Amino acid sequence: MNNMNMQPSTNDILMPEPRSARSRQWLGARLWYGWSCIPEPPPDAPLMQREKFRRARIASILLLILQIYAITSLPAGFSGTNKFLAVLLFIAIAVNFVAMLLNRSNKLTLAGILIVVSISMTPITNILTTPEGLSLSTLPLFDLLVISLVICASVLPGYYVFLFASLNSAFIAWGILAMPHKADLTAALQTSGPGLVSLPIAIQFVTAFVAFIWVQSASKAIVRADRAEQIAQLEHDIAESRQQVAQQKVQLDAAIQEITHALLSSNNERNFSRISTQGNPLWTIIGPINNILARMERMRHSEHEYQQISMELEQLLEAVRVARRSNQPLRPPAYGNSARLGILYQEIASLQARDNRLKNSGLLSPYDRG
Incomplete structure (x- = not known):
């Protein structure tokens, strides 16, 4: 019995950290969440509201990482050989700022789309600005687009991952087949062209399928945990209700016994004893009963x-x-x-x-x- 009491309940696992722990949170993190994330719901909020907060918190953390990466990369953008890098970084900073405002305004889907687009901009820009066209050494850049799918599964509903996988696949096919090629890539396309195109596209859809399954499994697990939490809460409420009913029954029995004793004493011509109303569940009828007993006592004295x-x-x-x-x-x-x-x-x-x-x-x- 003691071992069962020591095990953590479902409420302990799913409830957010207590207020005292959040108050010790790093000041910078609290300020950032206040600017870029929706307010935290109460512990007894519905599952949909808590799930929204989870997505918003993940998006807020990703936006912080993206902003730090973009700002720290600005010196390299001004001093590097790629003239489009600085412009790309400023666009990424602006997109992240807009996504932060949308995330703070509870427009999580739009904010998530901008985050995925911002993450996809880096490999896409590197591919588009490759000097003298694509080569076999630049083909791995297409595989980096799977990062956006993982992020998409974290901040957007599950079906969005197939949308971005299709867009990435279309860009991969267009880039490999339509962009300028170097000699090595041209020769490889002539010998194994379908394989060079199908492999990165297959990686996109396999990653999308795995991410979708992962999201669906996590969502079902969250729903089961929430249902278990509700059942545990109902059981706790029922136990408290039964305890309150038992206490009320004891109080009612004591009150009825006190009233019965007072009536019998008055009927047996003993001294009148007033029934106490403090803590008595029948206090609404105790007053009239005391008045009747007092009148009977006065009538007895008069007689x-x-x-x-x-x-x-x-x-x-x-x-x-x-x-x-x-x-x-x-x-x-x-x-x-x-x-x-x-x-x-x-x-x-x-x-x-x-x-x-x-x-x-x-x-x-x-x-x-x-």
Whole structure:
């Protein structure tokens, strides 16, 4: 079990490097990516968006290499014998700059086409500016065009590689058959002309086919990895959801038990206990339940007070009757502890004392005496 936990997950493999690592990235690289590349998408971005960023990042790196190569080659272009080299370098710098702007503007296909064209310009220009025509020693320059196919497979969709292979093949056939030749190449064309043309063309299409298969395999692998990442994320979300459901069930059971205890205590005429709403998943109904229990508690107290007052009133009434029959002073009830009943007792006692004074003075009527 521990060994399984130590293995890297699909998320760890496919997720970009953490923000702390990117913050330690070389300042020059960050500046260059900011000028020539689209912003990096978030880790949870769709696969298509992350694939676009991958292509844009590769194109940005290639543009940096091409610009450094073109700028450092300028002195050789001014001092060399090839008069077109300096012009070619300035054109390459301009093309790379436009490709950088297009790559930054999320126009990746146009930027990739310009990159492939910029890479193809070097061998094509060398072939076109060869003095006194082509020779057997210059034929390997046609093979350098396969570099553009490899770059094309890296920065453009897979089917573009066959387009550039066809263009390169057309240029190879035109260059070998139509351009001026030296004596050695002319003699070779007469003896094995089809082989001299078909071999570099075959190299172009074999390279294009291999690059296409490589791109398709890499794309399928990325799709499978992304699907595995999504499945892993779903499994993680489902596990978290189940854990949350289990926690909510425990909280609900505790809340229901607390409510049941409070209702039973109130029903058994125990002291009223308020149900806490803090951290309670049933907090929306706890307030009304607390209000109902509080009203029941007040009703219970009112009923108890009513019963006590009724009992004391009966006792007071009986005391009044006894005092009237025995013509004795009113005696307070033995259980009289209500303030209102005490006031009533005082009033009745004062009335009884007044009646006794009237009787003793002879001012009370016979009817009142009975």
